[in-house]
Each structure stands twice: as structure tokens, then as C-alpha cells.
Amino acid sequence: MGLLRCLLICVTLWSNGVFGKSSRRPNIVLILTDDLDIAIGGLTPLPKTKKLIGDAGISFTNAFVASPLCCPSRASILTGKYPHNHHVINNTLEGNCSSTAWQKSQEAHTFPALLRADDGYQTFFAGKYLNQYGHAEAGGVEHVPPGWNHWLGLEKNSKYYNYTLSVNGKAEAHGADYSKDYLTDVLANRSLDFLQYKSSLQPFFMLVSIPAPHSPWTSAPQYEHRFNSTKAPRGPNFNIHGKDKHWLIRQAKTPMTNSSVQFLDDVFRKRWRTLLSVDDLVEKLVKRLEVRAELENTYVFFTSDNGYHTGQFSLPLDKRQLYEFDIKVPLMVRGPNIKPNQTSRMPVANVDLGPTILDIAGHDIDKTQMDGTSFLPLMEGKVNSSSWRTDVLVEYEGEGSNVTDPACPLLGPGVSECFPDCVCEDSYNNTYACVRTVAPSVNMQYCEFDDNEVFVEVYNMTADPYQLTNIAKTIDQEVLEKMNHRLMMLQSCSGPSCRTPGVYDARYKFDPRQMFPSRSRRLKKTK
Known part of the structure; x- marks a missing residue:
């Protein structure tokens, strides 16, 4: 009985966390x-x-x-x-x-x-x-x-x-x-x-x-x-x-x-x-x-x-x-x-x-x-830190009607309450996808809108943390193409393919042929 009593006490102490915490x-x-x-x-x-x-x-x-x-x-x-x-x-x-x-x-x-x-x-x-x-x-x-x-x-x-x-x-x-x-x-x-x-x-x-x-x-x-x-x-x-x-x-x-x-x-x-x-x-x-x-x-x-x-x-x-x-x-x-x-x-x-x-x-x-x-x-x-991924995907699909008039009542069901000076932020064509990149050599955001022009916004988050200046017109075309392909890859990813190294990862060798070429699209001139 003494041994049984000891075993019961030990089990109780372990379950209550008195000892054996490292195994819990x-x-x-x-x-x-x-x-x-x-x-x-x-x-x-x-x-x-x-x-x-x-x-x-x-x-x-x-x-x-x-x-x-x-x-x-x-x-x-x-x-x-x-x-x-x-x-x-x-x-x-x-x-x-x-x-x-x-x-x-x-x-x-x-x-x-x-x-x-x-x-x-x-x-x-x-x-x-x-x-x-x-x-x-x-x-x-x-x-x-x-x-x-x-x-x-x-x-x-x-x-x-x-x-x-x-x-x-x-x-x-x-x-x-x-x-x-x-x-x-x-x-x-x-x-x-x-x-x-x-x-x-x-x-x-x-x-x-x-x-x-x-x-x-x-x-x-x-x-x-x-x-x-x-x-x-x-x-x-x-x-x-x-x-x-x-x-x-x-x-x-x-x-x-x-x-x-x-x-x-x-x-x-x-x-x-x-x-x-x-x-x-x-x-x-x-x-x-x-x-x-x-x-x-x-x-x-x-x-x-x-x-x-x-x-x-x-x-x-x-x-x-x-x-x-x-x-x-x-x-x-x-x-x-x-x-x-x-x-x-x-x-x-x-x-x-x-x-x-x-x-x-x-x-x-x-x-x-x-x-x-x-x-x-x-x-x-x-x-x-050098082996960690450098970018993540952000996606948003608008839910309102496909109109450009900012008057909220025209946008129909699913649109949020209109506040003073409102802009209808859930309009149908407020639909976009972005790559947000944070790496030792670059801190940037690249976004494409799903519209007739493929409108692009790009920000240098180090020089412009408040995102005042869209640099899509002035940034090097090679960088735009690289980010476009990376966005296409992330928008097509599933499971392990979403965890591949980013564009600015030193381990990653950029090759457009590896980037779902059937889904790639040529960038159009931005507004």
C-alpha cells in the first residue's frame, strides 16, 4: 500500500505541474x-x-x-x-x-x-x-x-x-x-x-x-x-x-x-x-x-x-x-x-x-x-535572419458594385455605412494584390490593381514610410518585372510553394521561366 500511495502522489504532483514541467x-x-x-x-x-x-x-x-x-x-x-x-x-x-x-x-x-x-x-x-x-x-x-x-x-x-x-x-x-x-x-x-x-x-x-x-x-x-x-x-x-x-x-x-x-x-x-x-x-x-x-x-x-x-x-x-x-x-x-x-x-x-x-x-x-x-x-x-523569407502576400477583393461614383447609396448591398466625406472603400474595383518585402537591402511594397490598366503602386518604405510617393513610373523596369513575377507566383501558390524564398533573398536566383509563365502578364503603362 505504501508503494501505491507514493505512485498516486507522484502522478498527482505531475498532473498539477509541481514537477515534470519540462515534459508537459x-x-x-x-x-x-x-x-x-x-x-x-x-x-x-x-x-x-x-x-x-x-x-x-x-x-x-x-x-x-x-x-x-x-x-x-x-x-x-x-x-x-x-x-x-x-x-x-x-x-x-x-x-x-x-x-x-x-x-x-x-x-x-x-x-x-x-x-x-x-x-x-x-x-x-x-x-x-x-x-x-x-x-x-x-x-x-x-x-x-x-x-x-x-x-x-x-x-x-x-x-x-x-x-x-x-x-x-x-x-x-x-x-x-x-x-x-x-x-x-x-x-x-x-x-x-x-x-x-x-x-x-x-x-x-x-x-x-x-x-x-x-x-x-x-x-x-x-x-x-x-x-x-x-x-x-x-x-x-x-x-x-x-x-x-x-x-x-x-x-x-x-x-x-x-x-x-x-x-x-x-x-x-x-x-x-x-x-x-x-x-x-x-x-x-x-x-x-x-x-x-x-x-x-x-x-x-x-x-x-x-x-x-x-x-x-x-x-x-x-x-x-x-x-x-x-x-x-x-x-x-x-x-x-x-x-x-x-x-x-x-x-x-x-x-x-x-x-x-x-x-x-x-x-x-x-x-x-x-x-x-x-x-x-x-x-x-x-x-x-538572412535565411528567413523576405516577402508576404496581401490580397483584397472589393464587394460593392462596379461603379466609380463615390456616392455610397449607388453601390448597393454589402457596402459599409457612409461616413462624412466618405469614399466607398469596398467598391468592386478596389481589388488588388501586393507583395510586401522586408529584406536587409530593401523595404518596399509592390501592388497591382485588377482593373483595365493593371494600375501599379510601388513604395520605398525606408525613404517614404508614409507612402506619399508612388514610384511605379520611376523605378527600374527590371525591378517592376521581378516584382510582377513574384506577385504572380504568390497569387498562384498553395502550401509549400508559398514558402519559397523571396525576390530579394540571397539564396534565390531570379528566373522568369520558373515563375508560372502561363500566368505572367506584361506590365502596362501605369497612370
Whole structure:
């Protein structure tokens, strides 16, 4: 009996993490915000988040999204694929956002599904999933995507009050009582509950998907008067004409009216106020992990689905554009074997999140069909920067009508609310693809529009970080051709072929014959 008692005690101590931690697979937490920029100061209201995650680990200064819009970007995070492979092109059911076609073709192959089925992780989801989740034509809130042991999904788009949650497939209605309904706090409390009731015998994965700072920008009552004197940043590209840019940007009214500037300043303040509750959520989660002696064995990721703009190039409010303020997002990670106070300028994309998390779990990512690559070796300092890939793909497909009139009412269904001095940013022919390159010798962006002219925008991001000057007319033709071929390759890639070295990688020898010649097209003269 003495030996049996000793064995039982040892097993209990191991399962509770008292010893044997080195043999336990790590836990993983992904905190995903909605429309959080980094280019216009989005991290300013998040000092606790920066301290508890960024300062305690690594911050990526060149983290990009595969598409600067909620549903396509979130689909890229879940699948590890670029939009041309997961086929979610906008926020509508018709655009494959949480549609039955998405459910049949992609949901069973998301990284959380693999974590649960193949790697034995217990999984927890809370918050916004995809914009059309819960739609009656796609199974309603009764549909629980595969891969989740515990599911707390928000019906449709971001809200703070008066919403419905799917709790493991059962509808749970919420009203407007702050003490029990404010969504950011509800997500924090339910996440803490999960940490309390989860099994200690299995590693866990949590995805906490917060509505903030997405519209309608409703702050918690205690924060509604913060930042009263704050204004949207007046950088070099604020409220100016977008010279030599695509047709949509050229239509923006410059300068904006005073009422429009006041409106966007007010929205800017409201966005920051909603983030104060996000900062509280992060603190609660990290502190609870610490109290439970699980923090040292847990990776915590913090990022966003896309950036945002408030007045840049006289665009009052939105995302959807190819510029840095919309495609670059915060990305901070802390965890085992990640040294604190690190900063990396290596280019990473949100298609890399799934492969990285699977790599952490010990999954063989080479057996997946994901387009992204694991940046775990970057975080652990096990890869030389010269051997890292140099470029990522950004794709966006407009969803409005094919007209050039900026009047929003003419654009029909699927177009976002029209703000003062609005430009219809989701017009049909706001459709483009870009190669964003970050290498020791070059920092640039190359974009082509899907229009009759193949309009091209090129930016030297070192000399022109605010993207004021389109150098497509003056740059060397050989560089244009090289970037054109690289774009064609990335737009045609799938799985491993998306991870090939970039144009400016020293290992890569440029040969147009290797670049899908049947898909290459000769550049036309740009506007």
C-alpha cells in the first residue's frame, strides 16, 4: 500500500505541474482584437498588455495580414491560408464568410481542429468568430465549428451590448446591463472560468476574440470620459490628397470638412476607450495563469485581424486599403524559451499563426496544406535572419458594385455605412494584390490593381514610410518585372510553394521561366 500511495502522489504532483514541467506540452493563448492598428498609435491605451506580453517576450514590427478585412483575415488565421486558397473574399455569406461552403471545405482543417483531433489539446473559443457566424442560412448559432471543446461564439459582427452568444450550440441572449452584459468583460470572465474548470491532465488552447476596438465603439462606463483631449494623429499622410494613387483614393475630398475631422477624432477617442477594457482582460488572464503556476509553460499571443485608418489620405474611417495603416498589425508573444524585451523586424503574416501554434504543440506542419510557416524558430533565436523569407502576400477583393461614383447609396448591398466625406472603400474595383518585402537591402511594397490598366503602386518604405510617393513610373523596369513575377507566383501558390524564398533573398536566383509563365502578364503603362 505504501508503494501505491507514493505512485498516486507522484502522478498527482505531475498532473498539477509541481514537477515534470519540462515534459508537459505547452499551453497556448491567442488574444485577437478587431480593427486594432499599430501605425496610428493603437497600442497606446494598452500599457499592461505591452508590459505583460511584449516586454516579457518578443514584438514583431513587421507583422502583416493576408487581407485588410475582418472575415478574410480571420479565415487566414484559422486556416493558415491566403484568401485565394480559402476563398473567403469579403464579409458576406456570398463572399464565403462562415457560409456552408466554408464549413464543408475549410472548418475541419483549421489549426484548432488539428490541435484537438491530432494533438490532444482541450480547446476554448470565446468571442467574434466570422462576421456571418450564426446566420440562419449557415446553420444558425446551433452550428459549432469542429475543433472546439468549449464554444462561446458571438452571433455575427462585433457588439458590446444586446447580442447573442452560442454557448456550445445553445443561444444565450444578453442585454445592456454593464455588470453582466458588457462583452469584453463577459469574455474575460468566461475565459477565467475555463482556466478554473479545465482539465489539468491535458494542455489547452484558448482563442479569445475581442470585439474592440471595432464599431460601435462602446466603452465601459468607467472609461467613457478618458482621452477627452486626444485627437487622431496628424502624420504626414493625414488629410492630404493621395497623389498618383488608385482611382478610389484620388476621389477622397481634400481637405475634409471640419465636421468630418471632428467625427473621426471622436471615433478615435472612442476606439481607445474600448481598448482599456482589453488591457484589463489581458492583465486578468496573465495574472490568473501566474497564480495557477501555468504562465511559465504558456505561450500568449496578442494581435489583430487588420489595421485601421482615421483621416489618412483624407479617408475618414475604415480599413480595406493596401497601405501600412491597414495591413500592418501588432504582434507580441511571450512564452517558454522566448527571451524578454526582444524586437524582430522579420516579416511575418497572419497565415503564419496557425503553423506556429501547431509547431509549438509538436504537430508536423509539413503534413498540413497551410501556406504560412512557423516563426517559432525566430522567437527562440534558432534561425538566422538572412535565411528567413523576405516577402508576404496581401490580397483584397472589393464587394460593392462596379461603379466609380463615390456616392455610397449607388453601390448597393454589402457596402459599409457612409461616413462624412466618405469614399466607398469596398467598391468592386478596389481589388488588388501586393507583395510586401522586408529584406536587409530593401523595404518596399509592390501592388497591382485588377482593373483595365493593371494600375501599379510601388513604395520605398525606408525613404517614404508614409507612402506619399508612388514610384511605379520611376523605378527600374527590371525591378517592376521581378516584382510582377513574384506577385504572380504568390497569387498562384498553395502550401509549400508559398514558402519559397523571396525576390530579394540571397539564396534565390531570379528566373522568369520558373515563375508560372502561363500566368505572367506584361506590365502596362501605369497612370
